[in-house]
Amino acid sequence: MKDQWYPVAMLSELGRDPVETILMDAPVRVWRDADGTACAATPEGRKLPVTEAYHHLWTSPGAPDRPLFDIPEARQPDRRFVPCGRVRVACSPLRAVENFLDIAHFPFVHTDILGAEPHTEVARYKAEVREDDDEVWATKVEFYQPQAAKSASGGVTTQYMYRVPAPTSSVLYKTSPPRPGEWDVIAIFVQPVTETRCDVWPWMALFDETTPQADLVAFQQMIFVQDRSILENQVPALLPLDPGLETPTRADMTSIAYRRWLKSHGYTYGAQLVAA
Amino acid sequence: MTDPSRWHPAALSQDLVPATVIPARCGPHEIALWRSETGALRAWQDRCPHRGMRLSHGFVRGEMLSCIYHGWRYDGEAVCRKIPAHPALEPPSSITVPRFRVAEAGGVIWIASDPGNSAPPEMAEGLRPLRSVPVDRSAAGLRDALGHDVPARLEDGLCVLVQEIDETRSVLHALTSGNVEPKIASRRLESLRRRFEKEPAA
Numbered sequence: 001m002k003d004q005w006y007p008v009a010m011l012s013e014l015g016r017d018p019v020e021t022i023l024m025d026a027p028v029r030v031w032r033d034a035d036g037t038a039c040a041a042t043p044e045g046r047k048l049p050v051t052e053a054y055h056h057l058w059t060s061p062g063a064p065d066r067p068l069f070d071i072p073e074a075r076q077p078d079r080r081f082v083p084c085g086r087v088r089v090a091c092s093p094l095r096a097v098e099n100f101l102d103i104a105h106f107p108f109v110h111t112d113i114l115g116a117e118p119h120t121e122v123a124r125y126k127a128e129v130r131e132d133d134d135e136v137w138a139t140k141v142e143f144y145q146p147q148a149a150k151s152a153s154g155g156v157t158t159q160y161m162y163r164v165p166a167p168t169s170s171v172l173y174k175t176s177p178p179r180p181g182e183w184d185v186i187a188i189f190v191q192p193v194t195e196t197r198c199d200v201w202p203w204m205a206l207f208d209e210t211t212p213q214a215d216l217v218a219f220q221q222m223i224f225v226q227d228r229s230i231l232e233n234q235v236p237a238l239l240p241l242d243p244g245l246e247t248p249t250r251a252d253m254t255s256i257a258y259r260r261w262l263k264s265h266g267y268t269y270g271a272q273l274v275a276a
Numbered sequence: 277m278t279d280p281s282r283w284h285p286a287a288l289s290q291d292l293v294p295a296t297v298i299p300a301r302c303g304p305h306e307i308a309l310w311r312s313e314t315g316a317l318r319a320w321q322d323r324c325p326h327r328g329m330r331l332s333h334g335f336v337r338g339e340m341l342s343c344i345y346h347g348w349r350y351d352g353e354a355v356c357r358k359i360p361a362h363p364a365l366e367p368p369s370s371i372t373v374p375r376f377r378v379a380e381a382g383g384v385i386w387i388a389s390d391p392g393n394s395a396p397p398e399m400a401e402g403l404r405p406l407r408s409v410p411v412d413r414s415a416a417g418l419r420d421a422l423g424h425d426v427p428a429r430l431e432d433g434l435c436v437l438v439q440e441i442d443e444t445r446s447v448l449h450a451l452t453s454g455n456v457e458p459k460i461a462s463r464r465l466e467s468l469r470r471r472f473e474k475e476p477a478a
Contacts, residue, residue, distance in 0.1 A: 102346075104346045104360070104361040105345050105346050107347065107360070108342075108343075108344055108345060108346060108347045108360075109344070109345065117347075117360070118363075120347060120360035120361060120363065121360075121361060121362065121363050122361040122362070229333070230329060230344070230345050233329060233330040233333055234327060234328040234329055234330075235306075235322070235323045235328045235329075235330065236328065240328075245328070246325065246326060246327055246328055247325045247326050247371055248326075249326075249359060249361065249362060249365075250361075250362065251346075251361035251362065
């Protein structure tokens, strides 16, 4: 996982003065040069690779052998782009991603917003590892939602697709309430701080011309704060990659595919391999 | 190793009203302690077997405890009866939560992992539950400082039970005897706590 790209700052907050952050247990300094170049380096002065994408600065403690994953929707000019800032969570970065892939918790954790009893059923959907792109995908996901988005009024059955293009990033596509034929895009870019702490950087690319930016950010932050009360109370803190310790069901097919994919690549930072 | 047969004072009865769940401990074990709507008391491992969420964050409906994460619902025997994501499915009976023994006497709730036939320590008659307070001192240090067998009956009508949390933290469960005003007893308990935290550990 050392050779992956990770988000470490919002570009809008990058200034001339270096700011220190932690990436995989090691301090990293980030800043923007006088000539406008974004930089990342260790405190000892070793320069790290950088990429500017999706309103964030990305770097790596290692040597990435391919560019950061593409989000084609980021190039669609009529979308609203909403970087939501940092949400600190005392949990494994992998547990944060897995929770993002989960819909069955909506009625209980995001009650009356993303879900509500008695609409708890998770219909069968498709989860797979796409070998060509080496990504985890879940498609044909459907769920009844009382208020699917800030722009939604009243309950709807929302269609979802999920994509995991990197071990600590995930992109979801969901029915856009103002444009039912299109997909809104919501992503989480997770900065692994330690194996049990992470900074989540949510990012959205929406069809919503009316809601003020601050309200969109507040809505997403509220959702993540609700998730945090779960993520900081899972035992063990590390994501178990071996079966036995936890009990998945059919609704967890995306999580099962994600865990298998992590294990097959040896993406184990924030995971535990031995069934306790 | 903790003696599995030992009964640990975990809470005062009054702090667990019907249809609620609270976090508790039994020696090193983290416990979800809950009371059903009709008053039945249970102590289980504080962990849902589905995704490891603490059950003490869950909710009680009727005679069942539900996990707050995905609403998995467990009956009084700790067997999973409902998985809301699959309403038509009867959950396999193998989905269960490890259980602990729990007993309630004299206004105190006791938990043990494997007590056999032993009963919780006898309490004197006529004690009234006061409150529980956390103390930043080891249980051994508190027992030394109290200089009595536990439950320790102190002057001023206070009676305290010591619950071990870890090497540096404990909980005092306090009851009162005689005609001490609760407000005055609370004040005495608070000064006791301060004194225990100030005194150097033995």
